[in-house]
Amino acid sequence: MNNFPQEKKIKLSLIKELEHGENTHQRAAVYSSAHMVDFELLSGDELVYNDVLNLSAVLNIVSEFYDVNAVAFVKRGKPSGVALGRTSYDAYTKAFDCDPISAFYGVIGFSSVVDYDSAKHIDSMSVSVVVAPEFEPKALELLMHNPAIKLVKLNTPLKDYKNFAEEEIKSTPFGTLIQDANRSELDKDTFKVVTKQKPTPEQIEDAIFAWKVAKHAKSNAVVIAKDFKTIAIAQGQTTSLSAVDWALNLACDGAKNAVLASDDWLPAEDSIHAAVLARVGLIIQSGGSIKDDKVIETADKYNIPMIMTGIINNKN
Secondary structure (H helix, E strand, O other), rough: OOOOOOOOOOOOOEEEEEEEOOOOOOOOEEEEEOOOOOOEOOOOOOOHHHHHHHHHHHHHHHHHOOOOOEEEEEOEEEEEEEEOOOHHHHHHHHHHHHOHHHOOOOEEEEEOOOOOOHHHHHHHHOOOOOEEOOEEEEHHHHOOOOOOOEEEOOOHHHHHHHOOOOEEEEEEEEEEEEEEOOOOOOOEEEEEOOHHHHHHOOHEEEEEEHHHHHOOOOOEEEEEEEEOHHHHHHEOOHHHHEEEEEHHHHHHHHOOOOEEEEOOOOOOHHHHHHHHOOOOOOEEEEOOOOHHHHHHHHHHOOOEEEEHHHHHOOOO
């Protein structure tokens, strides 16, 4: 049952006016609220409207992996590459490899320290913002000599970052919409393996990783991933079938034995046929379609394991 108050008062205090909004002809400002993270702008020009949106987006992703080395690339509010690694640099190179072209002029988020090897590569390309809980001294010294890169240090512990995501507020001509932040979580105790063929432990770990990335991609979203690295991220598609096709086309041979994660249900057997032709190793999706039985039957026919989460993460 909803417990929203009859009246909602929001107190905001002006921090500063921004140079412009999402587009250069739009006015914009940033206001302080009661619940904000602690951060420092270590180097570079002041943050602009789009920087703040991209910082939120990239930290939403890496905070899912706060206890390991994770790196995410975000551009225009959408992830282009995400990976986990044995070191920060390992995670960085894997994430960059997913979509090197989109990495340029984007925002990079680290869950751990920005090391010198990562900094050398970042310095060789055009990047808008780098955000991390920590920078190695040599890495910071190198990047601070590049005036085009804004360096942001997150002082709030990354494991606490999700606690700062409260209500989402959208003002429309039809009224102001308010909803809770998306706090959906997935682990091995909450999903169901619905096929006769069971996934391996390694596939399950990749499935959870891919699902967490899809959670923060624009709907309809499909993520192809393997070995804790995104191979393709399709997002903003109007149907889940088109998202599957788009992702598989991007992944090409990389889809072999990989995980396919959808943020919505797969309502048609066509998606399963496409995954089989691409030799995908595992499918994870929300389930909940009236055609679930047919979809499961098709997966069983081709001996492809499937997980249903029961969690739909539709995002505009």
